[in-house]
Amino acid sequence: MTDIQVTSPVRDGVGASAPRPDGTLKVTGEFAYASDLWMDGMLHGATLRSPHPRARILSVDLTGALKLPGVEAVLTHEDVPGAKLYGVDHADQPVLAIDQVRYQGEPIAVVAADHPETARRACALIRVVYEVLEPLTDPRRAALDPSYEKVHAGGNVVRHQPIRVGSVFEADVVVTGEYEVGMQDQAFLGPESGLAVPAEDGGVDLYVATQWLHVDQDQIAPCLGLPPEKVRLTLAGVGGAFGAREDLSMQIHACLLALHTGKPVRIVYGREESFFGHVHRHPALMRYEHGATRDGRLVYVKGEIILDGGAYASSTPAVVGNAASLGVGPYSVPNISLDAYGVYTNNPPCGAMRGFGAVQACFGYESQLDRLAEACGLDPVEVRIRNAISEGSRIATGQIVDMPAPLTSMLEQVRDLPLPEGVSTDLRDLPGGVANSTHGEGIVRGVGYGIGIKNICYSEGFDDFSTARVRLEVIGEEAAVLVHTAAAEVGQGLVTLKAQIARTELGVPNVTIAPADTQVGSAGSSSASRQSYVTGGAVKTACEAVRERLLELAAKKLSHDGLALSGGKIVSVSGIVVASVAEVLGDDVIEETREYRHRATAPMDQLTGQGDAHTQFAFCVHRAVVDVDVELGLVKVVELAAVQDVGKILNPIALEGQIHGGTAQGLGLALMEEIQVAGGLIRNPSFTDYLIPTILDMPPMRLEILENPDPHAPYGLRGAGEPPTLSSTPAIVAAVRAATGKSLMRIPVRPEHITGT
């Protein structure tokens, strides 16, 4: 047996800035993204899409396409063997259009050919005769006007969720505002792609970039007319997600073509097609009325939030739930009358994007708080402090916040951070930069604040769980751990965290993360900032089960009671090392699979919105400093400071990256990002005119990260990816308002909104 020794904690466990296990592959170009997959003899798929947002399909003639040499299949809805409709929440979207189209870009036919160019040309040879109809593009009418024509037979309102609290809707100070949020795109850099391979058992293997393998499987299998076990999914490298891969894109199409031709089929979207190939962030029309005492304490909030879900439901119901339940923000409000609507129109379909309904509302209620501050003659931070919730407060749904919510100190902390130096004279630091539009003329500095509240994990009674399988064995005389989950690594660094958790729980440095696939139970979606919590929790729980069995084995083999695992060694009660893990294991293999569920949530009452709908809340506060060229309406964000409470830091460097990234996407929504839609048509489906922030637009950041543990969560952690996306937008807009004095009711703020021209 081993000499007496003291154990030390394992390297790169929980809390360390452990490097990404996929990092080396990603910097050498070897990491296989979905679009990099290749198989001998594979075919290439292409999709014929509707040029019209609303039309009847009178006829589809495939003759020309079928005659083109190299074409192996041309399929329409008639070739869908199973269910014709699918959907992430409820099935309302045709796999391929049936007799009508409801949005520009709706798939009508798919082609497989020996070359991508041939497949595209075949699509162009399909003759579709349309009866073009006037598109229904007014979300307010869709929500409120029963006489408006219907996009779907069941009516245009996908979900209406009221919040009703209290009955006093009078106050000394009343501020109102009508706000608008444009349609933001997730704009992941790696467009939709995947490879479907027909299998000998009549099933199909699909390698795809997605956020949730099992919910894809649940939607694909019925449409193919196959049992789920014959539709096996493996996660391919994901080039960013941000919500846009929560819905299906090419998955069913590629499987249909593969099963039809008996050959592997790859579909890779280009950038333009990607703008039509996934759902976007819901644009929003919002009306708010805030009533308060003269000293700025909220008496009531009235609100109306209309979210344009476009042609199909996607995740609109859940987005509405968030917008409603979080619609007054992290503030104590005794009286609330708020209505959130998600509607069908013939605009592009909208669904999940980072922040998910909470982003839109946050722009509204934070803008209102600034108006209230002005009306009461208060500092914007002070008015927030006077109304902020804290642990024990109730949010709009009546749910008690039973975890730390130190908003007051977070606000004070961000306010008290040092401010950046004054306006620079360096061209590179001025609005417009080297485009040389100012040498300092017209520059006014502004400072603004924003604070957001985001629910973490799935809400409203959803059975939200993850599954982890952990295997411990000796490989090459060393203990080794294999962690297998179906959780999608989309860049957030979940593979790193899973390995860190396994190292900490088992003390074994050598941890391998198995590829994510459907050969293990569902992990749920890589969304709602939930994977550290839920899959992290599942890995932790499975590791604990493995540890228990290891100690049983040790007790049996070593005939020793009271053993424990410490620093990767088996130790006695007095902490003396009695054996290594490898020595105890020998040829034995320990494998345990566990599901992890967060505590149950409840639905919201349909009439009052009351209910304990959420399992966890997370908060981020931003301070934005901007320089605005008030004459030209151009903005340079000088600095963004953020204070975020994450409960427990699992990986400092990866966490900072999440806050940087969420902040950058909020900056984009504030200042430049919008899919411009007119008459149901997208006017800017390219990176020439859909602008996302460049390295010159994203300023340096100052971060303060707090660790007030949530007693209900594994390690006390809180989801971290989304909260910064909420608060950076209103903070930046508030700063621009402070510099310009303009009301700026719409985002993204465009130069002409500032100049008034």
Next chain:
Amino acid sequence: MDVQLSVNQDQHPITVDTRETLLDTLREQLDLTGAKKGCDHGQCGACTVLVDGRRVKSCLALTVTMDDREITTVEGLADGDTPHPLQAGFIEHDAFQCGYCTPGQLCSSVGMLAEFAAGWPSVVTPDVSAAPHLDEGEIRERMSGNLCRCGAYVNIVAAIGQAGR
């Protein structure tokens, strides 16, 4: 058309369509999938490679024009098993998340540091003969052709700053 392509110091005699981009040739014919297609028209930088040491967007370069040029892709940056200092720096500073833009960021930053070493002036230098100084602002300015949607810019600046010293 027949072309002799030199990529990462390997010679590839290949036949390509005259319309084919260098990006497609690298990815589809040479199985060098490091360079990525993000936008297809020079607006994202994910396809950046080095041609004769200068950074170019390979989606806007025709393969048939690349005869007799020396092309370096992300796969060719390391020296055997020793990663390029920028590759090591990107890992150390966690300068990526999804990693899709990373091959382009790396090739672009290698090319940028070479331009810098060759004395290319800062775009804001009034006196173009003055020696440029590679501070954070200058790194941002010179890396502005590579988008990162994950928003890892803060760490990209740090990684390049370290390698550039």
Next chain:
Amino acid sequence: MSKAMSMDFLRPMTWAEALAAKAADPEARPILGGTDVMVELNFDRSRPSALLDLTAIPELAEWELRDGVVRLGAGVPYSRIITELGDLLPGLAIASRTVGSPQIRNRATVGGNLGSASPAGDAHPALLAAGAEVEVESVRGVRIIAVDEFFLGPKRSALQPGELIRAIGIPVTGGPQQFSKIGTRNAMVIAVCSFGIALHPAQRRVGTGIGSAAPTPLRAHAAEEFLGAELDWDGPLDRAVANRFGELVAAAASPIDDVRGTAAYRRHALSVLARRTLTWSWEEYRCV
């Protein structure tokens, strides 16, 4: 890929060969850095019968200064204009800094952008302001076209069948020059509108160029004439003159509403850019 889709690829090694090739196939599309042409090819917006790669012709990548005029080869990339011509052609150099991204600037050329004749080409306002001339050539001979007569419409130029752009002649004025561009982000952006100005002290004249605010890049003639009449070349700049100049520049434009900005904003921004660039130029002129 089927044969019907293929496209001839021609790579002349000399200028004479290039002209002969263009004469033989006037539809052949000349390509230098490829940053405009390749976008069209990738999106299948054009299917030329042949591509005429001009990058192997050494003299196209050279520039020379003779008799106070820089003769800029059509194939000199923007990155070289920035590093080599900042002192001789300051307006063009400032404009070159704003072209696309660093990678684009390593490849894109003034000759190529002129060939595309985009109303948004960043170099065009600087060339208009400087009074540049485009030297075009075919097997029939050489023509010199003043740059303000070169742009005929969106993506349409005065190039005749068989003609190629050989060089751009840009007078070295010795006077201050400026260029400003509006974009809705701080890098890699197509101009919402842009403006170039060049003082020609010897002629007591001011040149102008407007980009992205009309079907073609254009000069603001009335604004130039106004300054020609009103500027006191020996005194400080009168604020009212600068303001009026801005208004006249805005009035010269005929912008539209599009995804990048509104017509009203473009006019407004042009007036601001014109006033500011005139002011900067004047400060520099008075300091010399």
